[in-house]
Amino acid sequence: MCSLAQRTEPEVYSPLGKAYFARPDSTGVIAKADRALLDGGEKADLLLAAARARDQFLRFADSIPLYTRGLQAFPDDVRFPRFRGHRLISIRRFDAALVDLKTASELAPASFDVSYHLGLAYYLRGDYNHAAREYTRCLALGDKPKPEFLRGMPEGWRSCYALDDDSRVALTDWTYRALRRAGKHQEAKQLLDRITDSMAVKENISYFKALLFYKGVRTEEQALGSPQNANAISTIGYGVAVFHRLEGRTERACDLLQRIVNEENWSAFGLIGAETDISRGLCAPVKK
Structure with a gap:
């Protein structure tokens, strides 16, 4: 079992050289999950619970080995490569994440969450064509009805079939970015035809606002104003920054990217995207 003591070393260094740390567990969530695992034995659900308890506090250096134990003990359980792949993205190991998420996709090809994270791993590696293809x-x-049986899908998981509006806007936002960065601008524009003010979006408001901005029915101020949660600036801001960059407004894009990388939630995908873009020279001065 991983130590319960608070780690003093960083969980990860960003591509920009910034050290990121875990949060303390002052509520005993990790200890409770560990006790259940010790008492209940090496069961898949208990291993998963112990790993995900650590994820709540950004203790990925401790959660990833638990996902690895689960993957070794239960190789046909899609949850372990799916969640380990997610957390490998969190620590900026995109190549390793891609391996896990491909495995997860083979186990549960209709899983929305697997597809979402697999496309993200491709995107963050700069492989926009494969990201767009997966999304x-x-x-x-x-738009197809959900089949009665879906291979490898745990109970309660979202599938790609019969997408609700919340799932659709999350997937569409990343698809739009990937298509545009792959140079497929017309395909990206066509995606926006499905995005309307009347959509029943309850949770993924940030993605929804970004899409309405791309479509031209929200201003930047309207999109970025009044964030709903701690990740909103990273999510909306990153989408707006990518849009500006693709429209040739590099200075405005880079202003936003720099703002995003100074946000506190270092595991947010928008922040990871922003620092990755900056580290690859997107905001480097043009040599004359």
């Missing part, structure tokens, strides 16, 4: 595959199933 588009899932979106294409969204």
